Amino acid sequence: MIIIFALMMTLCSPSLPLFTVVRRASLTPSQEARNMVDPTATTETILNVTDYIAEARAREERVLAQIREERALAQIREERALAQARELSLNCTALERQNFLLQRELLPAKTSTAAVLCNRFLVESGLLDRDPTLILSAAYDKFKTKLVTPSGKGLTKAGRSLLSDISWKSGMSARHRDVANGLQMLIHQLSSVIHYPKLVRRGFVCGGHPPLGIAVAMAVLTLQAEGHIGHDVVVIDGDYNPVAEMKGGVISSWPATHAR
Structure with missing residues (x-):
């Protein structure tokens, strides 16, 4: 009941x-x-x-x-x-x-009369030439494995060697971890704004404050070495001072004879 x-x-x-x-x-x-x-x-x-x-x-x-x-x-x-x-x-x-x-x-026509600072354009142009069928983010995710470890917290052997070379030739320095962080999300951190720094040297320019400026130089130099960027590129520091020059995937120190 x-x-x-x-x-x-x-x-x-x-x-x-x-x-x-x-x-x-x-x-x-x-x-x-x-x-x-x-x-x-x-x-x-x-x-x-x-x-x-x-x-x-x-x-x-x-x-x-x-x-x-x-x-x-x-x-x-x-x-x-x-x-x-x-x-x-x-x-x-x-x-x-x-x-x-x-x-x-x-x-390219503009570079004949002025220095053109266009970090994003240079990286994008190289990625588009490298993987024309992929969207930008996918192309960069594929590319960055050459420089950044799968964890995203360190540099590969090739990445460490490239960082050492760029630091030695440009005089800019940054910790491996900081550069790896910059490379991990590089394509999303770069501004699409194009600057025209007042340099005597004309042509394409990349770089900026480390560690991001170094990360940009590493990406551009790698794409250049693979044949996906055909332009010579001047590397500048955070104060717009030319510190190195990249041609055909090879970086060299900025000659003292070059005027700013």
Whole structure:
């Protein structure tokens, strides 16, 4: 009788969860009711409990159906949002590519009359030539494995050797870990703004304050050595002082005979 009283209280109290009804999926409501009540219970009592169990199951199924529907709708909304994000990304990538191609057409002519500091353009142009079918971020992720360890916290053997060479030739220095951090997310840290420092020397210029300036020089020099950047590039420090020159993937110290 206590069980029956508890069941009837649950039925009369909507706030109590119906999922508390313990049942076996293989049993019918009538069979489950007979297992729950006293063997001496009347037929009317068994019918009442059977009705309660049937209603509880129906309400449970309705709740589960609602949950499934809400999950399906949430998945549809998520898929739509992802599709919109992909479309926006493609549109942005297309605009960036058009802007880059325009710069690639105009900047070489500009370098005949002025020094052009364009870190991002140089790295992008090399990556586009290296992997023309990949988006910029994917192309850089593939490229940086030559210089940065998989953990992203250190430099590869080639990266350490290149850092040593650039530091020796340019006089700029930075810790390996700091340069590795700069290289890890380099393409996202570089500004697309192009500067025209007042240097006597004309042509392409890269660099800046270490460690990021060194990271840029490492990327440009590597792409140059692979044949993906055909321009000679002057390396400058954070004060716009020329400190080295890169030609065909080889870096040399800035000659004292060069005027600023």
